[in-house]
Amino acid sequence: MTENxxxxxxxxxxxxxxxxTVEQIIKLGGAYDITVFGSEPHPNYNRIMLSYVLEGSKTLHDIxxxxxxxxxxxxxxLYTGTTVTRIDGENKLVISENGLAVSYDRVIIATGSIPFMLPIPGSDQEGVVGFRDIADCCQMLEAARKHKKAAVIGGGLLGLEAAKGLVNLGMDVTVVHLMNDLMERQLDSSASAMLKxxxxxxxxxxAMGKQTTEILGGEQxxxxxxxxxxxxEAGFVVMAVGIKPNIAVAKASGIQVNRGIIVNDYMQTSMENVYAVGECNEHRGVCYGLxxxxxxxxxxxxxxxxxxxTAPYEGSIVSTKLKISGVDVFSAGEFIESSEHTVIASKDEWKKTYKKILLKNNVIVGAVLFGDVTESAALQKLIKQEARMTDEIYHTIMGTGCGGEVSKGIAVEKMDDAEIVCGCNGVTKKNIVDAITVQGLNTVDDIKACTGATRSCGGCKPAVEQILQYVLGDGFQSAAKLGICSCTILTRDEIVAEIRSKGLRTIREVMNVLGWNQPEGCSKCRPAINYYLGMIxxxxxxxxxxxxxxxxxMNANIQKDxxxxxxxxxxxxxxxxxDLKRIADVSLKYDVKVVKVTxxxxxDLIGVKKEDLPKVWEELDMPSGYAYAKSLRTVKTCVGSTFCRFGTKDSMGIGAELEKKFERLDLPAKFKMAVNGCPRNCAESCTKDIGIVGNDGGWEVFIGGNGGIKARIADSFCKVKTDSELFEICGAIIQHYRETGNYLERTSEWVERIGLENIKKTILEDHEERKALVQRIEAALRQVKEPWKQVLNDKKVLAAMYQESRPTSV
Known part of the structure; x- marks a missing residue:
């Protein structure tokens, strides 16, 4: 067929x-002249990732x-920002709202779905939105700047994702749900209760079991x-009660519709040469929203x-996978048991995991997983195949039996070549194997770029890694290792070793010499290399x-406004x-909104305008607390022996000395310390990176504590008798962490990765190494001794710090 x-x-x-669908047509070599109409002013993006855009961990560019x-x-x-209104089947024209008419031989309607808005009083007010596209995300982000309280109507998948995103934006969020169980269409009561x-x-x-009858307000x-x-009470409402197929184009064109656009097993509509795919269609009476x-x-x-x-499309076994800030949930097939089911279930409230498999006449018909969803792909396959339960399958899924889990390699080996690994993008096992063996790809990222596997929801990533390991065999560990980011396959230790051995001195030099595949690097590797170079x-x-x-x-923490x-x-x-008077004077002069005790x-002076930052610091004439930095943030103290009747040591004095000694020193991540004058632990040493507890015999040192998202109680490290020993031990610990910690890795993770005993061996048993660590940290400290006000008086530094920089996600 010629071009024209x-x-x-x-x-x-x-x-x-x-x-x-277009991507598949291109892969198959389809000879079509393709025109695409999109109502949004954006190229094709991943709607599954909208919740990450809302919470701020990704941008539109990222998805x-x-x-x-x-x-x-x-x-x-491509016509973006252009909505098609109808199809003229007689003249074979697709007509848009702006009058554009494009001729066709074939048409695919892929208009998706629109949010269902409850027909209740007040639903048309400002501040009521659905959650389906980037524009909705933008409205939510704007609302978070204006309002403190939000309500999300609907406790399904989209509602929960919206709620978590708004909570991450600092809003007080209540999910209002008609039913007593969250995600009742995908989860049973046990999994729902654990999720809640x-x-x-x-x-x-x-607010469970609540039916909304009215949205209150006037214009807002x-x-x-x-x-x-x-x-x-709520100043903003997200409507997430469901979706309905967007059938407007089909309806205006005289195409047969019901709830969705009616199609046959090959997606053909009632109009010749016009097809419908996705959430807008209705196949065998079913509209799919996943x-x-x-x-x-x-x-x-x-x-x-x-x-x-091609075989005809005969419908899908629906499965759901949800991940919100560490919450993993999966369900497929039938999940509510009845008298005709045999139930296999396991619930571990300590590890917060739950597994349930439903059988019907010994055939696997459904499953629910909470907390641990590693077996989701295997269960989905078994349900689709209508597999019969066996002892081998039981032991594999439920993790029992003397042999433990069946080898993952064996499971991959048994997969058919035509079996779908990535359901989102239709990538088979053979597609992935060919990418590895024919094209020589050896990382998940390479396979993603080539085949599309893991590109959408990411749920198939474990299976792709298993196939990589199976195909590469012994070469998997070295070939498929992950670097510090997608710009390089080099690990943190390899980069540091190369910087030292090759004498690399700048970020640009590191990237050029070590073969970065992105010349400018990214928001993950640039700060990391900058830190490694400064540490070395x-x-x-x-x-x-x-x-x-x-x-x-900016030497300050940016806020959402x-x-x-x-x-x-x-x-x-x-x-x-x-100092308190100076803080009060500056706060009044520069209209600081809130002064908070941290x-x-x-x-904490909250609400300082960007242009006022240099003046605020100058007039405060106080060192920065480095609340924004990857460095020592605070040394929390109790009043100790100076005032407390239980105190045995001068915790305030030692805490201040430690803070003055180690402030301004760059570290892999933020770092917090605490000093207690007695074992009553009023300054909470047990949750700090280094915690120090005084007693009559000296000091006890604890390391690796964390009171944040990944809470961890600190480990007892050693006991020392004198203040000088304490400073030496603390310096050695901090420098060892500086030299071996991954960038952005807190000490809680570092201790578990390196091992407490290994750290003790380096610092407590190897006295020469401890001495060398102390010497190296002292050399580093000598470079950061200049007071903050000297930096402020340096006009060149000041200009560089506060100049408008190019937009970046760093």
Whole structure:
């Protein structure tokens, strides 16, 4: 077929279902002249990742699946921000709202779904949104800046993702759900209760069994009213009660519709040469709202349009996987037991895991997993195959029997070549094996770029890694290792070793010499290399401010409204009336919104404008508390023997000395210390990176504590008798952590990775190494002794610190 005789294919919808179908057509060599219409002003992006955009861990750029260059490279004409209104079947034209008419030979309708909005009074007010696209995320982000309280109506998958995102933005969020169980369409009561408990721990509130009858307010939302007469205050409402197929184009074109656009097993609609794929269609009376079925439909349609042999689409076994801030949930098939089911269940409240498998006449028909979802892919396959339960399967899934788990390699070896590994993108085992053996790929990231596996929800990543290990055998560990980021395959230790052996002195030099695949690096590796160079060459390395995180560049913590918080240093939590007066004067002069006492016994000036930061620091004339830095943040103290009747040691004095000694020194991650004057532990040494407890015989040192998300009680490290020994031990610990810790790795993780006994051996048993560590940290400390006010008086440094920098995610 010559170039000018290609059939014209028009795709209405630039979402995941439509574009994945186009991707399959391109892979199959389909000879089409392709035009795509998208209502949104963006290229194709991953809607599954919207919750990550909302919580701030990803940007729109991060979730784009196919950028604008991809459309150009594949000769695809793309109209963004353009909505199609109807299809003229008689004249074979696709007509958009702006009057554009494009001729076609075939059309794919992939208009997806729209959020269902409850038809209740007040639902049309400002401050009521759905949660389906980037525009909704933007509205939520804006709402978080204006309002303190939000309500999410709907305790399903989307509602919970929206709620967690809003909580991460600092809002007080209540999920309102009609039923008594969360995600009742995917989870049984046990898994639902565990999920609710975990999300409550993470800050989400719940109003269960509540039917919303009215959204209160005038022009702007003020709250909700329920059928029992109770009310809930809220300045913003997210409606996440469900979705409905977007059938507007089909309906306006005279195409047969029911709840969705009715299609046959090859996605053909009632209009000749017009197809519908994804959430907008209805197949055998079912409308699917999850990702995997949409891609299965797309594969069948792509093969059909390319004239390739394909089995008809006969429906999908629906599965759900949810991950919100460490919460893993999976369900597939039937999950509510009845008298006709045989139930296999295991619940571990200590590890917060739950497994349930349902059998019908010994056939596996459904499953629910909570906490540990490693067997989700295997269970989904067994349910789809209508496999019969055997002792081998039971021991594998439930983790019992003398042999433990069946080898993962054996499981992969038994997989058929045609078996789907990545349901989201229709990637088979053979696709992945060919990418490894034919194209020589040896990392998950390479396979993702080549095949699309793991690109969407990421749930198939363990299976892809297993296939990599199976195919590469002994070469897997060296070939498939992960570097510090996607820019390099080198680990932290390898990079540090190469910097030392090759004498590399700048970030640019490291990237060039060590073969970075991204010349400019990324937000993960640039700060890490900047830290490693400063740690290795403390006397000579010139810090690259542009490679630091934004808070470190601005010397203050940025807040969600764009202002900053300033935290002056208060050694050991002790201040003076003169300093307090200075803080009050500066706060009044520069309209500081709030002055807060922090958990680290300091004062936090919240709401400082960016342009006022230099003046605020100058007029405070106090050292920075480095509340923004990867360095020593605070040394928390009790009043100790100076005032307390139980105190045996001068905790305030020692705490202040420790803070003055180690402040301003760059570390792999933020670092907190505490000093207690007696074992009553009022300063909470047990949750600090280094905790120190005084007693009559001296000091006891603890390391590796953490009171944050990954809470950990510190390990007892050693006991010392004198203050000088204490400073030596602390210096050696900090330097050992500086030299061996991964960038952004807290000591709680470092202790578990390196091993407490190994750290003790290095510092307590090898006296020469301890002496060398102390010498190296003293050399580093000599480079950071200049007072903060000297930096402020250096106009060049000041200008560099506060200049407008290019947008970056660092």
């Amino acid at each position: 005789k290609k059939e014209k294919l028009v795709v209405i919808g630039n979402g995941m279902a439509g574009i994945s 784009v699946l196919n950028d604008l260059d991809w459309y150009k490279e594949n000769d695809i004409t 408990s975990e999300l409550e721990r993470q800050g989400i509130k719940f 939302v003020t709250g909700l009213r329920f059928d029992d007469g109770t009310e809930l 990702v995997a079925p949409l891609f299965e439909q797309g594969m069948v349609l792509a093969k059909h349009l390319c004239g390739a042999a 060459y403390p006397e000579t390395y010139k810090d690259e401010k542009e490679s630091r995180f934004v808070n470190e560049r 764009g202002t900053y918080t300033v935290v002056p240093r208060m050694y050991g939590g002790v201040t003076t009336p003169e 958990g680290g016994q300091r004062l």
